[in-house]
Amino acid sequence: MGRVLVMLTAAAAVVACSMATVMVRRRMKGRRKWRRVVGILKDLEEACETPLGRLRQMVDAIAVEMQAGLVSEGGSKLKMLLTFVDDLPNGSERGTYYALHLGGSYFRIIKVHLGGQRSSLEVQDVERHSIPTSLMNSTSEVLFDFLASSLQRFIEKEGNDFNLSQPVKRELAFTFSFPVKQTSISSGVLIKWTKGFAISEMAGEDIAECLQGALNKRGLDIRVAALVNDTVGALSFGHFHDPDTIAAVVFGTGSNACYLERTDAIIKCQNPRTTSGSMVVNMEWGNFWSSRLPRTSYDLELDAESMNSNDMGFEKMIGGMYLGDIVRRVILRMSQESDIFGPISSILSTPFVLRTNSVSAMHEDDTSELQEVARILKDLGVSEVPLKVRKLVVKICDVVARRAARLAAAGIAGILKKVGRDGSGGGRRSDKQIMRRTVVAVEGGLYLNYRMFREYMDEALRDILGEDVAQHVVVKAMEDGSTIGSALLLASSQSVQTIPSV
Numbered sequence: 001m002g003r004v005l006v007m008l009t010a011a012a013a014v015v016a017c018s019m020a021t022v023m024v025r026r027r028m029k030g031r032r033k034w035r036r037v038v039g040i041l042k043d044l045e046e047a048c049e050t051p052l053g054r055l056r057q058m059v060d061a062i063a064v065e066m067q068a069g070l071v072s073e074g075g076s077k078l079k080m081l082l083t084f085v086d087d088l089p090n091g092s093e094r095g096t097y098y099a100l101h102l103g104g105s106y107f108r109i110i111k112v113h114l115g116g117q118r119s120s121l122e123v124q125d126v127e128r129h130s131i132p133t134s135l136m137n138s139t140s141e142v143l144f145d146f147l148a149s150s151l152q153r154f155i156e157k158e159g160n161d162f163n164l165s166q167p168v169k170r171e172l173a174f175t176f177s178f179p180v181k182q183t184s185i186s187s188g189v190l191i192k193w194t195k196g197f198a199i200s201e202m203a204g205e206d207i208a209e210c211l212q213g214a215l216n217k218r219g220l221d222i223r224v225a226a227l228v229n230d231t232v233g234a235l236s237f238g239h240f241h242d243p244d245t246i247a248a249v250v251f252g253t254g255s256n257a258c259y260l261e262r263t264d265a266i267i268k269c270q271n272p273r274t275t276s277g278s279m280v281v282n283m284e285w286g287n288f289w290s291s292r293l294p295r296t297s298y299d300l301e302l303d304a305e306s307m308n309s310n311d312m313g314f315e316k317m318i319g320g321m322y323l324g325d326i327v328r329r330v331i332l333r334m335s336q337e338s339d340i341f342g343p344i345s346s347i348l349s350t351p352f353v354l355r356t357n358s359v360s361a362m363h364e365d366d367t368s369e370l371q372e373v374a375r376i377l378k379d380l381g382v383s384e385v386p387l388k389v390r391k392l393v394v395k396i397c398d399v400v401a402r403r404a405a406r407l408a409a410a411g412i413a414g415i416l417k418k419v420g421r422d423g424s425g426g427g428r429r430s431d432k433q434i435m436r437r438t439v440v441a442v443e444g445g446l447y448l449n450y451r452m453f454r455e456y457m458d459e460a461l462r463d464i465l466g467e468d469v470a471q472h473v474v475v476k477a478m479e480d481g482s483t484i485g486s487a488l489l490l491a492s493s494q495s496v497q498t499i500p501s502v
Contacts (some may be wrong), residue, residue, distance in 0.1 A: 032456030033338040040334050041395060042273040047173050047296040048403040054292055054412045055464055059422075061290040063412025066283065082269055083232050083258070084185045085280040087435060089240040091118035093491035094201045098222065100151055102209075102482040103230065104253030104321065105145065108480070109154045112487040118241065127154055129299030136215040140202045140210055147495050148214035151222070171494060173226040173486035175233050176209055177254070179284050185493055188227050194286065195254045195321055202289060226490040229282045230482040232260040232441075236492075237485030238441030238480060244474075245416050245439040250482065251408060251453075252444030254312075259415050265495040281469040285411055291372035293317065294403060306350060309476045314411070320356040320446040326396055328380075330396050331360040335382075340389050345381025354380060363397035370394065398452070405456035412440055413464045416473065423469035435472040443478045 062078075069080030094115045101108040106128055113122040129150065135143050151172075178197065181489070182188035187208050193199060208227045215222055228236075231248045235258055238245035247259035261281045263269075293313065302325055303309050303316060316322045332348050335341045347353055358376045365372040368391040378387060416422040421438045433502065447454050454477075462470040 001129060013307075018243040030045065031159075033340060036337045037334045037340055037392065037463075040330070040337060041392065041399075044296065044330055044396070045299075045399050048294050048399050048401055050406040052411075052461075054294070055406060055413075055460065057292045058290060058407070058410040059464060061368070061416055062285075062288060062411060064413065065288060066418045068394065069283075070261070070265055071282070073268055075268075077190070077289050079179065079282075079284040079287070081179070081181060081229075081282040081284060083182055083280045083282050085232055085236075085493075086263075086276045086278060087401075087492055088260075088280070089236055089358045089485075089488040091240060091491040092116055092158075093170075093488060095491055095494070096124075097171050097173060097411055097490050098155075098489040099173040099233075099483050099487040099490070100147060101178045101230065101233075101486070102147065103131075104197075107150070108483050109151055110480070110483050110487065112484060112491075114488070114491055116502070119394065121240070121484075122490075123480075125157070126480070127306065136199075138199065140199055140205065141197060141358045144210045144214035145217070147211060147220050151215070152218050152220055155220070155222075162397065170222040171225040171490055172215075172229055173233075173490040174208060174224050175228050175230050175483050176207055177230040177250075177252075177482075177485040180207055180227065182227065182282075186224065186226050192308075194312055194315070195319075196307070203429070223288055223341060225494065228486040228488060228489055229256070230486075231256045231259065232280050232282060233482035233485035233489065234258075234441050234443045234478060235260070235485065236489040237481035238439060240485065240488050242439050242476065244437045245441050245476070246419065246421070247412070248441040248443070248481075249408075249412060250318065250444045251318070251442065251446040253321045254313075254315050255286055255408070255411075255444070255446075256283065256413060257285050257411060260502075261419070264457075270426060283415075284481055286319070287310045288314040288411070293407070296326075298326050298333075302330060302399075304324060312458045314407070315491065318408050318411075321352075322356075322445070323404055324354040324356040324359050325352050326400050327359050328352075329398055331380075331382075331393065334392075341377075341382045341385060347379075348379035355450065356446065359397045359401065360452070362394060363401060363450075363452050365394065369425055401453050402456045405453045406460040407430060409457045409464060410459035412461055412475075417441075418466070421464060421473070435469060437472055437474065439474045439476055441476050441478055441481060443481045448477055448479060 018052045028110040065076045065078045066080060069076035069078040090354045094116045097356060099110050110123055111125045113124055135146055178194055179191040180188040181191055187206055189204050190202050191208055192203060212224045231250050234250060235245060235248035238248055250391060258280055260278050263277055263279050287358040299317060302322060313317045335344045335348060360374045362376055369387060373393055411421060417424060458475060465473060
């Protein structure tokens with residue numbers, strides 16, 4: 001009996017040792033897998049580093065590229081497009097105007113009444129709609145007929161206030177968020193599509209004429225009297241409320257900037273016809289490129305698989321359309337290297353399935369168990385991951401958003417350097433200058449709705465400029481500014497009769 005007990009005890013010990021060995025091996029394997037994903041995160045952090053010295057080098061590079069783009073066509077990655085806008089709104093405008101804004105993911109229609117004072121600005125009606133994905137790859141006829149029909153429904157709601165036979169000409173500002181080479185304030189040809197649009201036959205077409213033709217077909221007595229880039233509209237709106245506004249930046253689906261430049265600095269335009277001595281320049285800064293940009297393998301993959309590879313490199317690092325997909329690619333890489341996210345989800349393998357608003361929601365999740373992170377991961381086909389994995393996802397969001405925000409700040413600082421408002425005296429005649437109050441208007445859902453992006457950008461701009469200069473620079477957030485501003489710009493440029501004041 002004693003021998004049996006000894007044998008049973010020995011057998012139990014062997015089993016226990018075997019089980020312990022298995023558990024240790026599993027634990028060691030789990031630790032190796034965790035080390036792999038932590039290594040991926042560390043590599044991402046290192047590749048996305050934006051120390052102050054690198055940011056200041058970028059500021060210098062942007063200012064140099066701006067100057068090169070003003071000297072000659074094609075002389076820079078920045079197109080530095082002339083807008084023929086030299087007279088910004090000042091509050092004295094009168095009349096009623098319409099504006100239609102085609103953005104990267106939405107279109108908006110508004111009606112604005114102006115009474116001759118800043119305080120009398122009245123936005124009488126607003127409609128905002130998502131752009132059907134099918135339109136982004138359709139034809140110019142389909143796209144502009146869709147916009148014209150939407151405008152027709154908008155104005156028909158006015159009832160008796162809108163009479164197609166009424167002799168008074170109605171004026172429309174068309175806010176167009178894509179690169180256009182303008183030939184006047186009311187005309188310009190499409191250079192290329194961005195933000196996922198791909199209507200090939202439109203390159204080189206006059207955008208205002210395309211919309212006007214669609215309106216005419218529907219019998220609408222409305223004249224497309226201004227063609228305005230969204231950044232220029234934002235600058236117009238900012239200047240209307242604050243004359244110290246000298247630049248505007250949009251951080252939305254994509255990103256772009258414009259600013260007020262002296263006409264004598266625009267060398268490529270021999271005889272700029274302006275009475276103010278300045279002109280608004282549309283930078284089209286999404287195409288900026290520098291070897292100092294902290295590009296990762298995920299950026300390279302995204303670019304290679306995009307419809308416009310080797311193009312819009314800066315925008316793909318800071319635009320709202322792309323940040324979510326960069327985060328998705330990092331999570332997918334971790335899933336491929338380890339099973340901490342469970343089986344690889346087919347949803348997670350789908351490009352652009354993770355939107356930047358979801359990244360913002362995960363990044364700013366303040367619940368103790370990161371419940372919002374869990375919910376969004378579940379939508380991506382990743383469920384029941386432990387809290388430490390959810391924290392890892394938050395860190396990925398932080399790294400990608402912080403890089404984007406700091407690069408955005410460098411872009412703004414580059415504009416300030418070019419116009420001599422960064423404290424260095426660059427771009428102006430005197431190195432010893434009294435710092436003037438400078439306002440930069442900022443618009444777009446990425447800046448307005450993503451608090452961490454906004455805070456990182458504002459912090460980086462202060463660091464780049466230094467406190468002595470930063471105290472004179474005001475970043476003003478605006479909503480609907482680009483659309484309303486386009487109507488204001490139209491009003492300031494018109495001396496013809498519009499809809500009578502009501």
